[in-house]
Amino acid sequence: MQSRTPASRTGRPRSAAADTAILAATREALVELGWSKLTLSDVATRAGVAKTTLYRRWAGKNELVVDAVAELFDELELPDLGSLAADIEGVVLQFAAILARPEARSGLMAVVAESTRDDALRERIRASIVDRQMRLVLQGRARAQHRGELPPEPDPEQAARTVDLIFDMVAGAVVHRTLVSGKPADGEWVHSFIRVLLLGLVGASRTP
């Protein structure tokens, strides 16, 4: 979050209710107005707080939207459905459901675009959104290796590269399908995609 309240203990504390109201108002404004027409004055009005309160907590529109969108990914969890393919399909369908929501569609791509020119923003996105997804990949891979569905990776550097590759392939394909092609990442599509991905990974691990 944006709060930096580890040391300062004295004085009136910041309203936690205002935080949730502001983030909810931001998502509401994203749905109705989209990224470019969203103004902080409008968000403040919707949340029932003063505009100055927004500027005390967030540096600008970018940081606010990152936090508002990041909360959407809180629900993301790796289910245990018995097989690697089923687990991945489950989590990818969750991911696709989040990306189908208009507040995620219009907000996420916009802040990613901004982050190409702002390293601090890129780091904020990595910490609050991307890392959580990456953790799911690591978790699923470890579970699959324990089950014997994927071979163990002795070289840690090679393992890191493989995890990065899987992550970019999964997240990239779902995002591109949803936001660029504009078609739904439904059950049928996810099933085909995961089949190709797993066959490729297993095949690549057999012939190094």
Add this chain to the structure above:
Amino acid sequence: MQSRTPASRTGRPRSAAADTAILAATREALVELGWSKLTLSDVATRAGVAKTTLYRRWAGKNELVVDAVAELFDELELPDLGSLAADIEGVVLQFAAILARPEARSGLMAVVAESTRDDALRERIRASIVDRQMRLVLQGRARAQHRGELPPEPDPEQAARTVDLIFDMVAGAVVHRTLVSGKPADGEWVHSFIRVLLLGLVGASRTP
């Protein structure tokens, strides 16, 4: 392009030099300022034209940037390197080189984000950017089937789904690697990626 000059033949024609100057100035402004701080007044000054000229040709910032970025993808071609894997690696490296340029990074994602709320803009992006990439996938697939590297697809509906899937996987992975993960899609990464992709596609086509 934005020109609609099929019927109107009389009157002073639009300066073609102004078009190229404006689009070049737009890319220059994208590099220096990024999407959010780019203003049409600034572009007009850089291009040496009046601001009103910009508004006569483009509806707004979105449409202008789409056209400016689209020109970057003109150079994209499918090389003939003897094998499907080599061909794909070649074109993916071209694609990655374009995405590595700052004017593409900051511009492309921004207009895609805007297009989630603007169907006309989405269609413009599809026609001027996405379709060209899709054609490369079709071309490569046909050539590979002719070589026998990929099995022929009797069902046209199934073939269309497969092409869509390949397109989202390739473009999505490269874009995600470059813009979200922030790491270069260099030769080593592309090689690993294509290997997984092709092994998966061949494997999936064998066990339908």
Add this chain to the structure above:
DNA sequence: AGCTTTCGCTACGAGTCGTAGCGTAATGCC
């Protein structure tokens, strides 16, 4: 109590937007 920080409110200069109006320049048609 006293101290500290946050809150809501108002106001402000600076900057951008998109458009209108004007006189001038460059074409095609007669």
Add this chain to the structure above:
DNA sequence: GGCATTACGCTACGACTCGTAGCGAAAGCT
């Protein structure tokens, strides 16, 4: 050549947003 038509450069405009400053009141802690 003259005429209609369209594009161009320029200026100016109201409306809007931005981010900040200053104020008095409120809400905690010691």
